[in-house]
Amino acid sequence: MTTTNIKRVATIETRYGSFQCVFEPEKDMGGYVVEARGVPGALSWGKNFTEAKRMIREAIEGAIEAGIVARGEKCGVLQVRSDRHAVPVV
Secondary structure (H helix, E strand, O other): OOHHHOOEEEEEEEOOEEEEEEEEEOOOOOOEEEEEOOOOOOEEEEOOHHHHHHHHHHHHHHHHHHHHHHHHHHHOOEEEOOOOOEEEOO
8 A cells, every 4th residue: 555545634724723634545536535523514625735735724714614604693693695795783
C-alpha cells in the first residue's frame, strides 16, 4: 500500500477554532475526500492535500455559520429574507 492510499488526520485552523479532519484518498476522481470531526455537514474534496485543506476550512466555517443562522431564526433573533440574507429582527 502506498502513502496515497492511507487516511490522514490533520488539525485545520479556522476563524472558529481548530478541528480534527480526516483526509481519505478518493479512488475514482483522485485527490482527497475530507470530513471534519464534530462538525455536522462539513465534508469536502480537493484535487490534492493542499486544496483539500483549504476546501474543508471553508466547509467548516460555512457549516458553523449556517448553524448560527438557523439557531437565530429558531429563537426569533434573525429573519431570513427571500434574497437569503439574514437580518436582525427589530
